[in-house]
Amino acid sequence: MAMTQSLDRAGDSAENSEDFILQTRFYVALRRASGRVIDLVWFRQNKDYANAVLDFAETISDREVRDAARRLRYPEFFR
Known part of the structure; x- marks a missing residue:
């Protein structure tokens, strides 16, 4: 049973790492395209803030930013 729990945690960790990588890429693309700086920690913790930032990102003409926001x-x- 301990092996299963540790495998489950490893999967969660990998998924969290992928999410963090995507969020970081989004942060960089948004900063480059708009000059706007966001709080990535708050973005990960607060759904309302994240949705507001994603709404803003979808109005930007930069395709990379819009694609990352949709992802x-x-x-x-x-996935």
Whole structure:
């Protein structure tokens, strides 16, 4: 049973790492395209803040920013 729990945690850790990488790429793309700096820790913790930032990102003409915002908003379509 301990082995299963540790495998489950490893999967969660890998998923969290992938999410963090995508969020970091989004942060960099948003900063480059708009000059806006976001609080990535608060982005990860507060759904309302994250949605507001993603709404803003979808109005930016930079395709990389919009694509990253969609990946963050709808992760089930990109896994």
